[in-house]
Amino acid sequence: MAAELERVAEWAGSRQAMASASAAYERAAQLTADPALRARRLIGAAQRASEAGQDERCGALADQVPQPLQDPGMAADFARVRAVVELGFGSPARAARILAEGADATAAERPDKLPVLLTDAVHAAFATGDAALIAQIAARAPALPVLAVPSHAFADTAATRREDGDAAADGDAAADGVSAAPAAPAASAVPTVSAVPAVPAVPAASAVSAVSAVSAVSAVSAVSNARQALAELVAACDRTEVSLMDRLMTGHYCHLLADHATAHRVASAAVAHCRDRGAGGWLPTTLHLLAQVELALGRRDDARSHATEALRLADYYDLHHRVAHLRALLAVLAAARGEEDRTRELADRALEYTRPRGVGRGTSDALWALGLLDLGSGQGQRALDRLAAARDAAGHPLMARHLLPDLVEAAVRAGRPERAQAPAEALAACADALRQPAIGAQSRRCRALIGPDTRAEEHYLAALDLHPADDGFERARTELLYGEWLRRQRRKLDARDRLRAALERFDRVGARPWVRRARTELRAAGGHHDPALAADSPIARLSPQEREVVRLAATGATNREIATQLLLSPRTVGHHLYRAFPKLGIGSRTHLAGLLGG
Numbered sequence: 256m257a258a259e260l261e262r263v264a265e266w267a268g269s270r271q272a273m274a275s276a277s278a279a280y281e282r283a284a285q286l287t288a289d290p291a292l293r294a295r296r297l298i299g300a301a302q303r304a305s306e307a308g309q310d311e312r313c314g315a316l317a318d319q320v321p322q323p324l325q326d327p328g329m330a331a332d333f334a335r336v337r338a339v340v341e342l343g344f345g346s347p348a349r350a351a352r353i354l355a356e357g358a359d360a361t362a363a364e365r366p367d368k369l370p371v372l373l374t375d376a377v378h379a380a381f382a383t384g385d386a387a388l389i390a391q392i393a394a395r396a397p398a399l400p401v402l403a404v405p406s407h408a409f410a411d412t413a414a415t416r417r418e419d420g421d422a423a424a425d426g427d428a429a430a431d432g433v434s435a436a437p438a439a440p441a442a443s444a445v446p447t448v449s450a451v452p453a454v455p456a457v458p459a460a461s462a463v464s465a466v467s468a469v470s471a472v473s474a475v476s477a478v479s480n481a482r483q484a485l486a487e488l489v490a491a492c493d494r495t496e497v498s499l500m501d502r503l504m505t506g507h508y509c510h511l512l513a514d515h516a517t518a519h520r521v522a523s524a525a526v527a528h529c530r531d532r533g534a535g536g537w538l539p540t541t542l543h544l545l546a547q548v549e550l551a552l553g554r555r556d557d558a559r560s561h562a563t564e565a566l567r568l569a570d571y572y573d574l575h576h577r578v579a580h581l582r583a584l585l586a587v588l589a590a591a592r593g594e595e596d597r598t599r600e601l602a603d604r605a606l607e608y609t610r611p612r613g614v615g616r617g618t619s620d621a622l623w624a625l626g627l628l629d630l631g632s633g634q635g636q637r638a639l640d641r642l643a644a645a646r647d648a649a650g651h652p653l654m655a656r657h658l659l660p661d662l663v664e665a666a667v668r669a670g671r672p673e674r675a676q677a678p679a680e681a682l683a684a685c686a687d688a689l690r691q692p693a694i695g696a697q698s699r700r701c702r703a704l705i706g707p708d709t710r711a712e713e714h715y716l717a718a719l720d721l722h723p724a725d726d727g728f729e730r731a732r733t734e735l736l737y738g739e740w741l742r743r744q745r746r747k748l749d750a751r752d753r754l755r756a757a758l759e760r761f762d763r764v765g766a767r768p769w770v771r772r773a774r775t776e777l778r779a780a781g782g783h784h785d786p787a788l789a790a791d792s793p794i795a796r797l798s799p800q801e802r803e804v805v806r807l808a809a810t811g812a813t814n815r816e817i818a819t820q821l822l823l824s825p826r827t828v829g830h831h832l833y834r835a836f837p838k839l840g841i842g843s844r845t846h847l848a849g850l851l852g853g
Contacts, residue, residue, distance in 0.1 A: 273533060277303035281316060290321040295329055301336040308536030308572035314340035327361040331368035334358075335375055343576050346612050347382035354379065355392050374401050374500050381507060382576070384615025386651035387412040400491065401501050403484035404508040407477045408653060478653075478688040482512055492521055499528055499537060506544050510551065511653055513691040518548040539569035539577045546584060551657065551693075553726030555764060559588050579608035580617045586624035590631065591728060593767035598628045619649035623658045630661055631768030633812040635668030635819065643674075652681045659685075660697040664736070667704050670819040675705045693729070696721035700733045703740070711740055728769075731760035735773050742780045743822060750780040771806070779803045779821070796838045804831040805839070809847035 280300035287293040301316035317336045324330040334357025342350035354376035361368050373396055380389045390409035397406035488505045491497055497505075502525045509518035522545040529538040542565035549558035562584050569577040586601035602621040609617035626641035642662040649655035659682040666675035679701040686698035696718040703714035715737040722730040738753035758773035779799065797805060800821075807817045814825040814832075821828075836842060 273303045273307035273535070274309065277301075277307060277309065277312070277316075284319075291326065291329075294320050294324060294333075295326075298329060298332045298336055301339075302332065305336070305339045306534050306536050308538075308568075308574065310340060310343040310536070311573060314344075327364040328368060331357050331361045331365055331372055334372065338375060338379060342379050342382070343574055347379045347576070348385065348388060348613055350379040351376045351383070351388060351392060355395065358395060369396055370399050370401065371498070371500070373399065374504060377402065377405055378500065378504060378507075382580075382614050382616050384619060384648055384650040384654060386654065400484065400488055401504055404481045404488065404512075407481035407484060408508075408511065409651060410477045412651065478512065481508075482514075485509065485512060485514075489517055489521065492524070499525060499534065499541075502528065503537075503541060503544065506548070510544070510548055513551075513656070513685075513689045513694050515548050515551045515691075515693070519545070519552060522548050535568070536572060536574070539565040539572070539574055539581070542568070543577060543581055543584065546581075550584070550588065553723065553728060555588060555591070555728065559585070562588070575608060576612075576614065579605045579614060580620070583609070583617050583620035583624060586621055587627060590624045590628040591769075592765050593628070593631060593769075595628060595632075598624055615648045615650060616654070619645045619655070619658070621645075622648060623661070626658070626665065627661055628768075630665050630668065631766070631772070633668070633772070633807055633810040633816060633820065635665055635670070635812075635816045638665040639669045639671060639674065646678065652685060656682065656685045656694070660701055663701040663704060664732075668816065668819060670815065672705060675701070679705050692721045693723055693726065696723075696733065697729065700736060704736060708740075708744070712737075715740065727760045728764050728766060731757045731764075731766070731769065731773075734760065735769065735776065738773075738780070739776050742776060747780045751777060751782040754780060754782065768810075771810070775803055775806050797835050801831045801835045801838075804828055805835050805847060808832060808844045811848075 277300045280296050280303060284293050284296035284300060287296055297316055297320045301313045301320075304310075304313040304316060313336060317333070317340060320333060320336075324333055334353055338350040338353045338357075341347075341353060354372050358369050358372040358376065361372070373392060376392045377389055380392055386409040389405050390412050393402040393406040393409070396402055485505070485508050488501070488508065492502055492505050502521060506518050506521040506525060509515070509521060522541065525541040526538070526545055528534070529541050542561045546558040546562035546565065549555070549561065562581055566578060566581040566585065569581060582601045582605040586598050586605065589598040589601060602624045605617055605621040608614065609621065622641050622645035626638045626645055629635075629638035629641060639662070642658055642665050645658055646655045646662055649658070652659075659678045662678045663675045663682070666672060666678075679698075682694070682698045682701055686694045699714045699718035699721065703711040703718065706714065715733065718733045719730065719737070722733060734753045734757035738750045738757060741747075741750035741753060754773055754777040758770060758777060761769040761773055781799075803821055804817055804823075807820060812820070814828040817823070817828045818825045832844065836844075839847075841847070
């Protein structure tokens with residue numbers, strides 16, 4: 256009977272009924288007296304439960320596996336099961352360590368298990384934002400095609416651990432260069448598994464120093480080798496039937512190296528794979544990757560749609576780790592639209608999960624969302640603080656690349672140009688190595704922001720030439736900054752053209768805070784695009800300079816931040832507000848937002 260149930264499980268699994276397969280394996284195990292055979296069937300049940308999105312059940316089945324496991328192949332499969340539970344509810348660094356140690360233990364007798372164990376380990380390590388951990392795992396088998404990309408891309412970090420991690424290393428971890436970390440918080444709904452070895456410390460944002468330009472140049476020096484290795488992976492995905500994990504990691508690598516067009520094709524195929532084969536447990540993960548790539552391509556509506564679907568599925572399956580990532584991504588999308596309450600709710604809930612568990616990538620995305628929200632509303636210093644923390648949580652320059660342009664602009668807006676230099680140079684190094692037009696456009700825009708005025712126009716025009724046509728938001732941001740620069744150069748006619756173009760693009764993508772900024776600059780340049788300037792509007796009673804000061808103050812900007820943006824002194828800003836309040840019939844700046852409609 257047990258053997259027949261196992262055959263039913265294999266039949267159900269081949270026909271995409273993973274939950275049914277898991278149940279059949281479990282029943283077969285219950286009818287099996289032999290410990291080794293019972294262990295094999297329980298592991299099979301746990302694996303199918305994971306693929307069906309039943310991670311809690313996967314953990315419960317893992318706890319029933321008889322120990323110790325004498326068969327190396329079975330031990331390798333058991334390590335994968337344990338890692339699924341740890342990644343789903345606990346520490347991604349711990350999950351990576353479980354898999355890496357499983358690979359070390361079984362490599363000699365079962366080398367065929369090495370690729371899948373180490374690929375899973377790299378996938379878990381990517382969630383931490385710890386490039387050194389990723390590199391150390393990849394270094395175990397750098398000849399494997401799926402490990403060659405991170406082996407090259409993060410080669411500069413392989414032999415280096417952060418100081419905090421080194422200080423925390425225990426004897427066992429120090430032996431292989433990996434530091435220890437405290438256990439992730441327990442969740443009452445999560446089934447326990449066997450004790451887990453020490454794991455690498457995932458740095459808190461406050462403990463990680465800012466990335467210097469020198470380290471950035473070093474970090475991308477091996478990108479050309481990584482791109483060559485990636486080309487082989489992409490070709491394999493195109494011509495053969497590869498595993499879902501290989502396809503997923505290929506998509507991640509394409510995204511990492513900014514080949515977003517290829518990443519979109521690979522991610523779309525991974526989503527189709529899950530839909531076609533009933534791998535519901537993996538569908539939220541593949542949809543998450545697809546949404547990330549669509550955001551990078553400027554396809555924000557598509558990204559929002561896929562991320563929303565993925566969040567619904569992840570929540571349904573109780574995939575808490577993926578839920579946190581998706582909340583952070585949706586917060587980024589909401590921030591660009593100025594949806595303040597939604598941004599803060601999504602980001603705060605994501606951070607509640609990611610921070611205590613060392614999910615560095617999720618923490619970085621949530622902080623990026625909050626920083627982008629502040630940047631759009633003119634809160635330069637607060638944006639700078641949050642974006643710097645997001646950059647630190649992301650760790651490696653390649654993994655922080657997407658938020659470097661925002662960090663540079665925030666530093667300039669906050670009147671701290673010295674803090675813009677390092678991220679601008681890190682971005683320039685990435686642009687030189689990656690050779691992707693979108694990254695080049697962002698880099699040239701940042702060079703215009705921090706460089707001398709004599710070369711600013713050259714950089715702005717180069718950026719506009721490089722921007723992909725379908726990324727309206729990023730192009731509009733360059734138009735806005737270029738228009739602001741033209742106005743400061745007293746070239747108001749030229750400024751109006753750029754600012755109108757920026758306003759129209761922001762309006763099309765629904766980026767409300769950026770629409771307001773573009774309107775403010777357009778009015779300062781003598782343009783008229785705002786119905787609020789009707790003769791009966793209170794703001795029409797103000798002088799042009801008073802209007803710009805008042806509109807920025809209404810966003811919550813401080814006098815210093817307003818002064819930095821409008822090239823005035825804080826005292827002059829205060830004087831304009833003092834003169835404006837009586838004309839508007841109000842007594843303080845707290846009434847401005849209501850008067851001006853937000």
